Amino acid sequence: MIHSFFSLSSVLTRTGVSTNAASKAAHDVARARKAGPRTRRWAASGAYVLTEAAKEVPYYAGAFGATLVSDAVSARDAIVFLAGTNIGAALYEYGLGRATRRCLRHRASVDAPPAGRGPAAP
Numbered sequence: 001m002i003h004s005f006f007s008l009s010s011v012l013t014r015t016g017v018s019t020n021a022a023s024k025a026a027h028d029v030a031r032a033r034k035a036g037p038r039t040r041r042w043a044a045s046g047a048y049v050l051t052e053a054a055k056e057v058p059y060y061a062g063a064f065g066a067t068l069v070s071d072a073v074s075a076r077d078a079i080v081f082l083a084g085t086n087i088g089a090a091l092y093e094y095g096l097g098r099a100t101r102r103c104l105r106h107r108a109s110v111d112a113p114p115a116g117r118g119p120a121a122p
Contacts, residue, residue, distance in 0.1 A: 010104055012044055013037070022047040059085055 011017055018024035026047035030040040063078035 011100060012040070014104065018044070020048050020051055022051045 012027050023044045026043040030043040063081050066073040067078050
């Protein structure tokens with residue numbers, strides 16, 4: 001998730017677009033209140049973290065709830081399940097962050113004027 005925060009910030013700053021609705025809303029509210037870039041980044045990142053935490057609750061409730069109501073699932077099984085899902089999610093987020101950064105860099109290089117050929121002087 002850490003890598004995604006930086007990509008999230010880059011995407012929001014450069015394009016005003018986000019894949020996380022709460023993060024986009026927090027960023028837009030901070031921008032509407034004339035907050036600086038750091039405050040906008042903190043607002044967007046905070047909303048992102050809260051959204052991700054809310055998505056994790058069902059996994060933890062399901063894993064540990066299963067250990068309480070069933071003898072077939074042990075606490076060790078629940079921890080292994082949670083570790084596996086979190087490792088998988090971390091790899092996904094890392095890959096998504098790398099791909100986003102690569103796309104932004106590619107887009108910046110495509111949009112940039114050729115070397116030595118800036119805008120014409122008035």
